Amino acid sequence: MRGALGGPRVLLRRLREVMAEPVSAQDRLDKIVVLIAANMVAEVCSVYVLRVDGTLELYATEGLNRTAVHLTVMRIDEGLVGTVAREAEPISLSNAQAHPAYSYRPETGEEIYHSFLGVPILRAGNTLGVLVVQNRAHRTYTEEEIEALQTTAMVLAEIIASGELTAMALPGAEPAARRPLHLSGLALSDGIGLGHVVLHEPRIEVTKVIADDLPAELKRLDAAIDTLRASIDTMLEDEGVARVGEHREILEAYRMFAHDRGWIARMREAVLTGLTAEGSVERVQSDTRARMLRMTDPYLRERMHDLDDLANRLLRQLTGRAGGPEHEPLPENAIIVARNMSPAALLDYDRTRIRGLVLEEGAATSHLTIVARALGIAAVGHIENIVGQVDAGDSIIVDGVSGEVHVRPPGDVELAYVDKVRFRAKRLEQYAALRDVPNVTRDGVEIELHLNAGLLVDLPHIDETGAAGIGLFRTELQFMIASAFPRTNEQLKLYRSVLDAAADRPVVFRTLDIGGDKVLPYMRAIEEENPALGWRAIRLGLDRPGLLRSQIRALLRAATGRELRLIFPMVSAVEEFDRARHIVERELTHLRRHGHGLPDRVLIGVMLEVPALLFQLDQLFSRVDFASVGSNDLVQFLYAADRGNPRVADRFDPLAPPSLRALKLIADKASAFGKQVTLCGELASRPLEALALMAIGYRKLSLSPASYGPVKAMLLQLDLGALSALVAPLLESADEPLTLRPLLKAFAEKNGLPL
Known part of the structure; x- marks a missing residue:
């Protein structure tokens, strides 16, 4: 040289x-x-x-x-x-x-x-x-x-x-x-979005890579590294973080990388070749990313994200840039691209301009997905390295129906999707025309269709669809998107708004289902090896009765002069339901004693989502006023398959005989006791799965707003008697099929059912 x-x-x-x-x-x-x-x-x-x-x-x-x-x-x-x-x-x-x-x-x-x-x-x-x-x-x-x-x-x-x-x-x-990219992932939220990329955590664009003064650049790099290390140490010393398991482990990993001599030496060497401090960080991170992208070990691939985050922090130190894109003006048709994000982060954006969401991670039943559906945002997950393959402003198409993403699409692909959007708009008009048509099958069976909700943005859908009511209101979403624990008056205001929007239609409020993967940002997390099976939902509520009591009190006051329907989530024993019902009775007594108005009627139910309840149905239905089936958790627990884990989530089909028998057992037992049962999990939101649910005895379904039209259009064309006669023998046969999915598809096609 x-x-x-x-x-x-x-x-x-x-x-x-x-x-x-x-x-x-x-x-x-x-x-x-x-x-x-x-x-x-x-x-x-x-x-x-x-x-x-x-x-x-x-x-x-x-x-x-x-x-x-x-x-x-x-x-x-x-x-x-x-x-x-x-x-x-x-x-x-x-x-x-x-x-x-x-x-x-x-x-x-x-x-x-x-x-x-x-x-x-x-x-x-x-x-x-x-x-x-x-x-x-x-x-x-x-x-x-x-x-x-x-x-x-x-x-x-x-x-x-x-x-x-x-x-x-x-x-x-x-x-x-x-080049144009055609990528396939997991469809999370129905819809089609055409627009331009907005990176949720945008790469810091390094505008100056060639150094004028090498000693000065080395000093800048060393100072930024010292500041980065100090900020991580400060976070780790925070008393709230000190007891947090997973979050602390992430910060410990950051600290380990921030003190890695090899990483720092490579950046210093890059500066000595003539780069600025930020240019050296970008150079080293790009080289490291290229190597890790070619690795097959999932643990090592996960470390790539840690290094990306750390390099981004360092670049922010060097460039003096802070804040996120949610605080910047969005383009008219924004498609948010992220590794992952929280529901609160999504709601920070101007929702009127968001047309789609693309994630490297994401699960079909996550709360982020639920919020995206509520907002009518097309979403696709499991698109590997999407953050590294796009630039801000790139044209992009998100197909939340097929799970496909087109980056920088050719003109013919874009035109095809414009036609597809027009076709979907016509279909939505057709669904809207069915609004006032009674939900009755061709052979005269009435099916009640309700909506799942959890945010104020969901409420207009009640009138738009003509739904029979809200079959599940997820109260925890208000808590998850708040920066602090909502006070009783804030909760009271929300619940009253929901009841007002529903008017004379029933609303089923589910008490807080937090814990597990639903961690509130302002509550100290508890380290658990299996959080989905741990301290969550009613277990947390019964152990922290003050939390449950304040919510129940707000619900009772909001329903003054009206009917209130309550369900408790994650109940695994009848005794838990008895204890939760006793808290409701205590709160009613408290309100009477202090002269507050009371609901005209309080109905108390339970979420059936833990398999243990399948063996307590007689005792349970003799106590509850009604029941709801949470098929998301019930199916994952039946098969011991984490629904948030892409390696096992799709390994077992919910339309297989074992899961359908479990669901049918619940419907049959509810009928025998004369109690109403609603299925409010994601199964009800997919027309083919809804078909199976009706065949095994469910007459009340609660589904996402986007799914209401397709499910209603299907049931209006359905001969339910013929379908039930076809399905029933298969669930009783010793020579059962692996899944009823092909049979149900063939039945729908033969009978012209729109799916």
Whole structure:
């Protein structure tokens, strides 16, 4: 390396000058390869760009035959250049032609060059191309030269990612950096959203990567690291955090990474090659991300997110940027893209402008998903590395029906989705026309359809759909989106608004179902190995009766002069229901004693979601006024399959005979005792599953607002007697099918049922 460490710094300064020149993208690349070759005393410098078809095209060269530019193309599994792109790691060889991956291209004239150094051109861990230098001599490139070339590749990454090169490419051979992406994930919330990307935790855009004063940049980097370490230590010393299990472990991981000597040394070395402090953080993080994206170990992949978060914190320190995008004006059609987020974070945005939500994580039954459905936002989850594959402002389509996401979609795909949106709008008009049609099947069976709700934004849907009432109001959502525990008067105001919106229609309020995965931000979390099976819902309420009493008191006062329906969640023994009912009776006595108005009628029920209750149904139905089935938890507990874990959530089908028998047992027993039972889990919101529920005896379903129209349209065409006659024998047969799903689909198709 000429001039020791002076070479890279001189090169970066000259590159900055070239970047500022008003020339075409091709001219800029041509000048850059000449500068790199001269600076590194290399006889060849070439830039290969990854194309949308997965091949690598020679875009610029100094030293090889110029006629080979845009002519030489190789597959990503071909040659040394392909290996660098595929592995996202540098390759340095003193005799490249002896390497088994070497691929000779006669049009380039490279047969006279022996030494080879290739580095990936990376951005956010994604490979955009390869930068190569070559020499005739059998020489070994130093670590400093490799580091310098990697630093230079950062500048090229910005040129490729900017889209400058796209105009000079043939259709189908555009640079992959701006290529359209068609990604498949898990459909979370029905709907279709067309718009532009808004990153929930946007990457800090580093605008200055080339340093003017290296000692000053090292001081800035060291100071930012010290500040970062101090902030993490402060959080860990906080008394509230000190007892928190999972949150503390995350912060401990942050502290470990923040003190990692290797990580800090790599950033300092990057500064010494001529980068600014923030440029060095971005460089090291992009290299690390590229390696970790190619790992298969899920634990190591998870650590990538920790490092991303830590690097982002450091960049915020260096750039002085704070605050999130929820405080910035949103584009007219915003699609929020995030690794994951809380319901409160989603509600911080201007909801009138959000058209979709895309997550790297996310579960179909999470509270974030429930809020997205309530807001009518199309949502898709389990899109791996989506945050690293998009830029703010990219055009994007979210299909919450199929679980597909189209990033930077071609014109024909966009037009197809515009037509699809129009078709859905017509279907919604058709559903709206059914609003006042009685919910009666073709053979005269009445089915009550209610709505699930949990926020004030849900309430207008009651009148819009003509629903029979609210079959489940999740009271915990108000607590989850609040910054502090809602006072009794705040709760009273919400519950009264819900009853007012429902008018004379029934509303079933579920008492607080918190704990487990539903942690309130202002309550001290309890470390549990199996939180879904731990201290949550009614268990927490009975152990902290003051919490349950304040909520019940607010509900009773809100229902003055009206009917109040209450259900208790996660009850696993009749004795728990008796204790909870006793708290209601005590609160009624308290209100009478102090002269408060009372509800005209109080009906008390239970959520059937713990399998143990299946063996206590006689005792239970002799006590309760009504019951609701929480199929989300009941099915996951029946199969011991965590519904939030993508590896097992879809392993067992809720339409398999075991789960349908359990659900039928509940419906039959409720009928025998003359008690109403409503199924209010996610099963009721899917037309095919709703079909099965009606077949086994459910006459009251509570579903999401978006699902009301499709389920109603289906039941109006249904001959329930014929369906029940088909299903009943299968649940009693010894030779049962694995699942009734194919049979139900065939029945629907044969009878013209819209699904």
